[in-house]
Amino acid sequence: MNSAVTLIAAVIILLGAAIGYGLNAPVLGGVIALVGVILALTLRTAAEWERAVVLRLGRFAGVRGPGLYFLIPAIETVYAVVDTRRQSTRISAEDTLTADAVSVTMDSILFWRVADVKRAATELTDYQNMIAQVAQTSLREVISATTLTDILSNREAMDDKLQDLIRRKSDGWGIGDIAVEIRDVKIPPELNDAMSRNAQAEKEKQARVTLASAEIAIAQQIVEASQIYQENPVALQIRQMGLIYDMNKDRGATILVPTTMTEALGTVVALSTAQQQPPPRPAPPRPATPPPGGSVPQV
Numbered sequence: 001m002n003s004a005v006t007l008i009a010a011v012i013i014l015l016g017a018a019i020g021y022g023l024n025a026p027v028l029g030g031v032i033a034l035v036g037v038i039l040a041l042t043l044r045t046a047a048e049w050e051r052a053v054v055l056r057l058g059r060f061a062g063v064r065g066p067g068l069y070f071l072i073p074a075i076e077t078v079y080a081v082v083d084t085r086r087q088s089t090r091i092s093a094e095d096t097l098t099a100d101a102v103s104v105t106m107d108s109i110l111f112w113r114v115a116d117v118k119r120a121a122t123e124l125t126d127y128q129n130m131i132a133q134v135a136q137t138s139l140r141e142v143i144s145a146t147t148l149t150d151i152l153s154n155r156e157a158m159d160d161k162l163q164d165l166i167r168r169k170s171d172g173w174g175i176g177d178i179a180v181e182i183r184d185v186k187i188p189p190e191l192n193d194a195m196s197r198n199a200q201a202e203k204e205k206q207a208r209v210t211l212a213s214a215e216i217a218i219a220q221q222i223v224e225a226s227q228i229y230q231e232n233p234v235a236l237q238i239r240q241m242g243l244i245y246d247m248n249k250d251r252g253a254t255i256l257v258p259t260t261m262t263e264a265l266g267t268v269v270a271l272s273t274a275q276q277q278p279p280p281r282p283a284p285p286r287p288a289t290p291p292p293g294g295s296v297p298q299v
Contacts, residue, residue, distance in 0.1 A: 115176030
């Protein structure tokens with residue numbers, strides 16, 4: 001009997017007493033007060049998520065609720081009030097050996113709810129404790145059958161495996177909507193350090209392989225460039241001057257160029273200038289000079 005039922009019954013009993021004494025009608029007041037007492041004994045309420053398991057002379061009489069429901073006084077009793085909301089239970093397995101003989105500690109969360117109120121209340125002595133115990137033993141079994149690598153790398157598969165095992169063990173208990181999520185996996189500190197060093201070594205190995213691949217690609221490009229410069233020395237000289245310009249365009253420093261490079265550059269500039277200048281015009285013929293003596297030879 002909750003506070004609402006108690007308040008209703010108290011109001012009816014006080015009303016009957018007031019009518020009996022105030023109106024001088026004891027019979028009517030007594031009847032009203034008796035109704036209040038009967039309501040106090042028979043009227044019950046259940047919340048939206050609650051279900052009341054009612055027994056009639058020790059036998060299952062039904063599931064009542066939510067809202068108002070009535071009981072037969074001295075014949076029907078409420079055996080249990082079951083919460084049908086989705087619930088969570090924390091389960092853990094400490095120092096459990098995996099399939100490859102590694103000691104781990106695992107924390108998980110079990111989500112569940114009561115799907116069949118009659119079975120959960122009448123066929124199980126303590127359904128909350130029993131589902132928690134089944135989940136804990138199932139967690140240890142799954143850990144023992146799984147390697148540490150699979151536990152750390154594929155938690156979703158382990159969640160599904162654990163969930164299926166708990167469902168099979170609790171089949172027929174009236175428990176439904178079972179789901180499991182692994183929260184944390186703890187391994188020994190020395191093994192954790194070893195795994196960290198192993199991962200660091202693998203990363204360094206990958207970096208060295210990548211660097212070696214880059215060196216091979218650069219060497220191939222250099223070989224191809226050398227072949228081009230070998231076939232065209234002018235391109236090589238231009239490339240050298242371009243590199244000198246790129247290195248000193250923002251510094252304003254004075255560069256001493258070797259004589260061989262200057263001569264090669266001068267040859268290149270002379271050839272380029274010669275190709276750009278027009279060809280020279282032929283000189284006009286010079287007039288003949290008469291011989292001394294004033295006579296012109298006859299032809």
